[in-house]
Amino acid sequence: MGGPSSVKVKGYNTNTDAPIFLMSPTIHSPESVTEVRTNIYVTSFGPVSDTDMEYTIDVFFRQSWRDERLKFDGPMQVLPLNNLLASKIWTPDTFFHNGKKSVAHNMTTPNKLLRLVDNGTLLYTMRLTIHAECPMHLEDFPMDAHACPLKFGSYAYTNNEVIYLWTQGDERSVSVAEDGSRLNQYDLLGHVIGKETISSSTGVTTVLTMTTLSISARNSLPKVAYATAMDWFMAVCYAFVFSALIEFATVNYFTKRSWAWDGKKEGMEIREPFQANMARIKDMRRESATLSKKANNTFNIVGTTYAINVAKDQGLTTISKSAAGASAKHSSYLHRMDDPYTEAKKSYNRVSKVDKISRIIFPVLFFIFNLGYWATYVNRKPAIMKANNLN
Secondary structure: OOOOOOOEEOOOOOOOOOOHHHOOHHHOOOOOOEEEEEEEEEEEEEEEEOOOOEEEEEEEEEEEEEOHHHOEEOOOOEEEEOHHHHHOOOOOOEEEOOEEEEEEOOOOOOOEEEEEEOOOEEEEEEEEEEEEEOOOOOOOOOOOOOOOOOOEEEOOOOOOOEEEEEOOHHHHOEEEOOOOOOOOOOOOOOOOOOHHHHHHHHHHHHHHHHHHHHHHHHHOOOOOOOOOHHHHHHHHHHHHHHHHHHHHHHHHHHHHHHHHHHHHHHHHHHHHHHHHHHHHHHHHHHHHHHHHHHHOOOEEEEOOEEEEOOOOOHHHHHHHHHHHHHHHHHHHHHHHHHHHHHHHHHHOOOOOHHHHHHHHHHHHHHHHHHHHHHHHHHHHHHHHHHHHHHO
C-alpha cells in the first residue's frame, strides 16, 4: 500500500510566509483588484417585526475568490480543508451594512466549509442567522409592500482593493429553499341565542371585538404619527357596527314604547264597552226571571239565548223577543270587538320602517366603501414596489 498523497503549495513556506497569507492577495500587485463572488441560499425568512422595523433571515452565505499564492500541484483538483485553516489564510472581511445582529452557527461544530481549487480559488461557506433592519412606510398598512434589503460589503478594504460580484448574476445568485405550507384548522362551535336578544348581543360583542382588534393591531406597530390603511378600515368598520347598534337600540326603544301605548289604549277601548254590555245582559237576565215568575212560564237561558215554552202573555213574548234580539246584537257586537284587539296584538310585531331602510342602506354603504378602499390601495401596490426597487 502506498503512503498518503502529499500536496505542496507553490512558493509557500509555513515558517516565513504564514503572516503574509493573512494579507490581501493583491499586496504584491496593488493595481489588481480581488473579486469576491458571492451567492446566498435562503433556508428561512422571518419573522418580520413591524414594531422594530427589522427582519430575520437564515442563509448559507457563500464566498469565492482567487489567491494566486495558494496554487498547488497534486493528485486532487479540489482540496477540502478544515474550517480552522480559515484563520491561517486571508478571507474577506465581509460585514452586513444594515445588520443589527448576526450569528454564525456552531452546533455541533462550526457550520463552515472551506475548499481550495488547484488554481488558487477558494470557496468559503458558512451558515448565518442575520437580524437586519428594514425601513418601512406604513401609510398603506396592511396593504403595503416592502423590499427588505440585505446589504453587505468589505469592512476595511475599498472598491479599488476588493469588490463583490454575484456568482451567477443578479437573479440566480439568490435562491430560496422550497417549503410546504400548513393551513390552520378551526372548529365552528354552535351558539344559540334567543330570538329577542340576537341583535343586541351580537352588536355589543362585535363592538367589543372591533375595539380589541384595533388596540392590539395598533400595539403591534411602531409609533407613527400618521394613520395606516388598517386604521382607516378598522375605524370605518367600527363606525358601521356602532351605528347599527345605536339604530337597533333606538328602534327597539320606540317600538316597545308604542306597543305599550297602543295596548293600553286599545285595551281601554275594548274593556269599557264589554263591561257595559255585560251589565246590560245581567239586568236583562234579572228582568226575564221576574217576568217568568209572574206569568208562570218557564224560560231556558242558555248563554244569551232565551226560548219561550208557553206564550200566553203577548207582553212576555215581546219582552223575550227583544231580549233575544238584544242578546244577538250583543253577541255580534262582542264578536266584532275581538277583531281590533287581535289586530292591536299583531301590530306589536311589525318591523319598523327605519329597520327596513337600514337593511338596505348599511350593506350598500359598506359595499361602496369597500370598492373605493380596495381599488385605492390595491392599485398603489405596484407603484410602491417600483419605488422600493428604485431605492
